Amino acid sequence: MGETFAMKILGRAAGKKVREGEIVFVEPDYVLTHDNSSAIIGKFEATVPGSKVKYPKRLAIVLDHVIPAASSKNAAGHRKIRKFVDEQNIRHFYDIGTGICHQVLPEMGLVKPGSIVVGSDSHTCTYGAFNCFATGIDRTEAAGIWITGKTWFKVPETINIDITGSFTAGVSAKDLILTIIGDIGAGGANYMAVEFNGPAVAGFRICDRMTIANMGIEMGAKIAAFQANSVTDRYLEAMGVDISEALWSDNDAEYTRSYEYDLADIVPVAACPHQVDNVLPIQELPETGIDQVFIGTCTNGRIEDFQAALEILRGHTVHSDVRLLVGPASRKEYLKAMQMGLIQDFVEAGAVILPPGCGPCLGAHQGALAPDEKCLSTANRNFKGRMGEKDAEIYLSSPETAAASAITGRITDPREVL
Amino acid sequence: MQVFCYKQDDINTDLLFPGKYTYTCSTGPEILEHLLEDLDPAFAKSVKSGDIIIAGENFGCGSSREQPSLGLRYVGLKAVIARSFARIFYRSAINQGLLLVQSPEAVEAYNEGNEVEIDPAGGIIRIEGRTFNFPALPSEMLSILADGGLLNHIRKEFSGGDER
Numbered sequence: 001m002g003e004t005f006a007m008k009i010l011g012r013a014a015g016k017k018v019r020e021g022e023i024v025f026v027e028p029d030y031v032l033t034h035d036n037s038s039a040i041i042g043k044f045e046a047t048v049p050g051s052k053v054k055y056p057k058r059l060a061i062v063l064d065h066v067i068p069a070a071s072s073k074n075a076a077g078h079r080k081i082r083k084f085v086d087e088q089n090i091r092h093f094y095d096i097g098t099g100i101c102h103q104v105l106p107e108m109g110l111v112k113p114g115s116i117v118v119g120s121d122s123h124t125c126t127y128g129a130f131n132c133f134a135t136g137i138d139r140t141e142a143a144g145i146w147i148t149g150k151t152w153f154k155v156p157e158t159i160n161i162d163i164t165g166s167f168t169a170g171v172s173a174k175d176l177i178l179t180i181i182g183d184i185g186a187g188g189a190n191y192m193a194v195e196f197n198g199p200a201v202a203g204f205r206i207c208d209r210m211t212i213a214n215m216g217i218e219m220g221a222k223i224a225a226f227q228a229n230s231v232t233d234r235y236l237e238a239m240g241v242d243i244s245e246a247l248w249s250d251n252d253a254e255y256t257r258s259y260e261y262d263l264a265d266i267v268p269v270a271a272c273p274h275q276v277d278n279v280l281p282i283q284e285l286p287e288t289g290i291d292q293v294f295i296g297t298c299t300n301g302r303i304e305d306f307q308a309a310l311e312i313l314r315g316h317t318v319h320s321d322v323r324l325l326v327g328p329a330s331r332k333e334y335l336k337a338m339q340m341g342l343i344q345d346f347v348e349a350g351a352v353i354l355p356p357g358c359g360p361c362l363g364a365h366q367g368a369l370a371p372d373e374k375c376l377s378t379a380n381r382n383f384k385g386r387m388g389e390k391d392a393e394i395y396l397s398s399p400e401t402a403a404a405s406a407i408t409g410r411i412t413d414p415r416e417v418l
Numbered sequence: 419m420q421v422f423c424y425k426q427d428d429i430n431t432d433l434l435f436p437g438k439y440t441y442t443c444s445t446g447p448e449i450l451e452h453l454l455e456d457l458d459p460a461f462a463k464s465v466k467s468g469d470i471i472i473a474g475e476n477f478g479c480g481s482s483r484e485q486p487s488l489g490l491r492y493v494g495l496k497a498v499i500a501r502s503f504a505r506i507f508y509r510s511a512i513n514q515g516l517l518l519v520q521s522p523e524a525v526e527a528y529n530e531g532n533e534v535e536i537d538p539a540g541g542i543i544r545i546e547g548r549t550f551n552f553p554a555l556p557s558e559m560l561s562i563l564a565d566g567g568l569l570n571h572i573r574k575e576f577s578g579g580d581e582r
């Protein structure tokens with residue numbers, strides 16, 4: 001019987017053949033932490049006072065969650081992190097404005113196909129887009145890995161998702177992954193690896209892969225991964241990343257479950273409050289007026305997302321009842337968007353541009369909602385209270401749907417305005 | 419001993435500890451103020467050491483923030499018994515030294531007001547005279563739990579000179 005991607009990658013790291021369910025100890029290639037590094041530093045220092053990080057080159061620290069600091073308490077946290085970075089010689093440190101961690105790590109060439117990346121952030125699964133075994137851990141475990149360089153994994157079972165066909169107009173990767181999550185459920189892939197296979201994958205751009213892998217955790221997945229191909233090779237080689245260690249499942253690998261999707265069947269959908277798996281076709285939604293639209297985050301804050309939104313938005317203005325917020329995923333994406341005139345187009349349409357970072361996604365600052373307000377967001381999570389107010393409602397959609405809705409002031413199928 | 423029963427599925431980390439406090443609250447007392455705030459506003463005031471939570475499927479799904487597991491451990495919660503747990507939360511609980519028990523049967527059997535007893539070493543839950551077994555944890559996890567969490571476990575390894 002063949003092996004799955006998860007078995008192969010954990011087996012190689014553990015230096016032996018592994019079976020599903022087995023516990024293995026491995027040394028991750030990178031440990032990502034962000035603003036929460038200040039709390040992790042506290043744990044590190046309390047556990048091994050005066051010690052050095054075991055593998056400083058394997059740490060990646062990105063300040064992105066609450067930037068610029070919203071309070072002096074945040075600012076003190078950021079300062080503590082900068083000091084630690086200096087003392088411990090952390091080379092891969094990216095200060096505020098570089099971008100959202102999950103966009104920055106690929107941009108900086110830290111996501112090598114076939115590598116293991118852990119992060120004290122649940123959307124670390126994003127790097128599955130680049131053939132990484134990438135998964136979230138908590139702060140305590142991050143501190144543990146800073147100290148020991150290693151951690152344990154249970155070798156997961158694998159779900160296979162086979163994708164064929166191509167998208168119809170107005171439909172994109174976000175609609176696909178929301179549809180999948182709606183079918184599989186918020187816990188349907190709990191503890192499991194998810195692989196995306198099938199002929200349609202060859203046609204996915206980097207941004208499509210990232211949008212899809214990013215949301216793996218919303219169905220509980222431990223990792224959500226793609227095979228490396230010419231698209232990822234070209235992107236990574238341009239940054240000098242070693243692509244020689246990519247791995248993928250054998251043809252006769254055994255999957256615990258399999259699903260099939262034809263992209264031609266996917267329609268614009270939204271995840272409705274307060275669960276990501278509460279997914280409905282936009283056409284089946286009752287009339288839903290909105291107060292705020294947010295286009296950004298590690299799920300959909302890239303150039304292609306902005307282009308897709310602007311194709312709909314150009315020539316229109318944002319509805320007078322709606323605030324449109326746009327957050328580039330990174331400085332690089334921001335610069336590209338400026339050079340291409342996208343930022344100007346957004347501003348002309350009435351948008352407010354936010355600094356490259358998480359922005360309103362986690363409800364800690366910018367763009368917070370008032371009680372009973374409704375926000376349509378291109379983010380990955382619509383939990384109650386997520387954007388700072390438990391009596392607000394968050395809907396999740398593609399950038400296309402977000403743009404169409406910003407024009408009409410209610411959640412709108414983008415095909416209506418195309 | 420009190421039992422807090424939240425049998426609905428998919429209780430997420432924002433319900434256990436709202437994200438807006440993630441970067442301002444990290445110690446036990448700070449976390450306790452907002453623990454389960456949007457799920458059960460009465461919880462933080464009434465929870466005591468030795469209490470138990472009963473929950474449905476996929477408890478703790480969502481963010482990797484550790485305030486939920488750290489906070490529950492801080493108040494001395496004896497265990498969470500659920501139909502199932504979200505993976506990162508499960509890991510995080512072990513890292514904090516908080517006992518999680520997966521037993522859909524026990525969750526099913528529990529009715530309000532029932533007495534619940536847990537014997538972690540024996541892998542047994544008792545509810546009103548009925549017993550339910552749960553599978554023992556792998557030894558790696560048991561030793562982390564026994565040491566009171568991952569960092570205590572590492573501290574012990576280091577001071578013991580056993581640097582593996």
Ligand code: SF4
Nearest residue numbers: 123297298358361362
């Ligand atoms: S953009 Fe949102 S989901 Fe992505 S890392 Fe930031 S807070 Fe998390």
